Amino acid sequence: MKKMTSAYANKVIRKLTEDKEFWLNKEREGSTYYATADEEPVVPDYDYAEVAKQIEELDARILRIKHAINVNNASNRIKVGEKEMSIDEILVRMAQLSNRKSILDNMRKHEPKKRMNSGYYSTRKTAPEYEFINYDLELVKSEYERVDAEIALMQIALDKYNQTFEFDVED
Numbered sequence: 001m002k003k004m005t006s007a008y009a010n011k012v013i014r015k016l017t018e019d020k021e022f023w024l025n026k027e028r029e030g031s032t033y034y035a036t037a038d039e040e041p042v043v044p045d046y047d048y049a050e051v052a053k054q055i056e057e058l059d060a061r062i063l064r065i066k067h068a069i070n071v072n073n074a075s076n077r078i079k080v081g082e083k084e085m086s087i088d089e090i091l092v093r094m095a096q097l098s099n100r101k102s103i104l105d106n107m108r109k110h111e112p113k114k115r116m117n118s119g120y121y122s123t124r125k126t127a128p129e130y131e132f133i134n135y136d137l138e139l140v141k142s143e144y145e146r147v148d149a150e151i152a153l154m155q156i157a158l159d160k161y162n163q164t165f166e167f168d169v170e171d
Contacts, residue, residue: 001169003169006162007162076165080154104140115130
């Protein structure tokens with residue numbers, strides 16, 4: 001067993017993924033070769049069994065680390081504001097709030113009344129057309145600020161946890 005923080009575990013996963021990409025590239029480049037009938041072929045240095053073994057070992061290590069992160073995320077709770085939440089709850093809630101924040105951001109940017117550009121007026125339609133918002137702009141702006149603050153509060157709690165809390169990872 002090894003102790004890791006979530007931040008460190010993710011760095012290890014990135015390194016293992018880079019190592020795996022090296023072996024996958026070795027397989028892509030070395031598993032086939034071309035030669036003409038009138039020349040001695042240059043056969044790449046490639047051993048399927050060795051490459052497959054390396055990829056399998058890297059996948060197994062990545063799997064163990066990701067599993068440990070998932071167990072950690074589901075089983076440990078941290079304080080966010082006045083409530084306690086598991087890490088996976090925080091991650092789901094942050095995604096939900098980020099989507100809501102995006103909608104609110106678009107809504108808060110609308111003008112209460114906006115003239116539509118029709119380009120030309122037909123003989124039947126001589127009056128300009130306007131788009132009106134159908135909500136309280138100030139309420140939307142304050143809701144945007146509330147959602148943004150809630151995301152920030154969760155992110156700060158999560159960052160602190162990811163940098164300091166250690167959990168066991170199977171070797």
